[in-house]
Amino acid sequence: MFNPSREQVRQFFTEAWRKHRSAGVLTPLETMAVDLIELHPEYHADLESPEAATADFSVEQGRTNPFLHLSMHLAINEQLSIDQPPGIKAAFQSLLATHDPHEAAHVIMEALGEVVWEAQRLGAPLDTEKYIDLIRRHAGRR
Template structure:
């Protein structure tokens, strides 16, 4: 299984954005990454900064980690493409009745962050049923 380091993930986003800005040909994965970066202009400066590979993005600084955020978007895109965990694609479709695609992805991201935090806190595997439940809860209340 592919398990890149923090630095490798960050370098991937920086290089994909640089290739895009320079007009170079992108791989399919780089194209997906660039599409996400384009939806987040607040991260463009970070992605132009090679030193961002080593930057700390502590919550106390009041900034979100652009690399974590973009990586979560990529993970969610992959989950949706293969409907894994089962039901996520349907939950996403329900969100689309009240959200635009980007806002729907952010709602899923909140649910993913919550179930990851719970799994880490409890020392248990990720609870896929809870994950889908959290997403569906947003589809009925927003």
């Protein structure tokens, strides 16, 4: 299992963005990262700033951590590609009835954040049934 450090994650995204901007050759994973970065122009300056690579993005600052956000997008893309946890692909398809794919990914991200936070708080495994249920409930709201 791949478990990169905070520095490695940040280096991955900043290097992928740098290579893209200089028309360098990207790996398939870097291409996926760049596609996500392009959906988030609000992060471009951070990805081009050496200071951002070491910055803390605390809740108190009112800023989203671009590296965490992009990492969650990549994780969700992987979950969808292999339908793991089971049912996430169908739940995503339900969201597409009322959301564009990027908005739908953000709905899933909110649900993922909630179940990860709860698992960490309780010292328990991630509740995948609750995760899928949160996504399905949101799909039924609109």
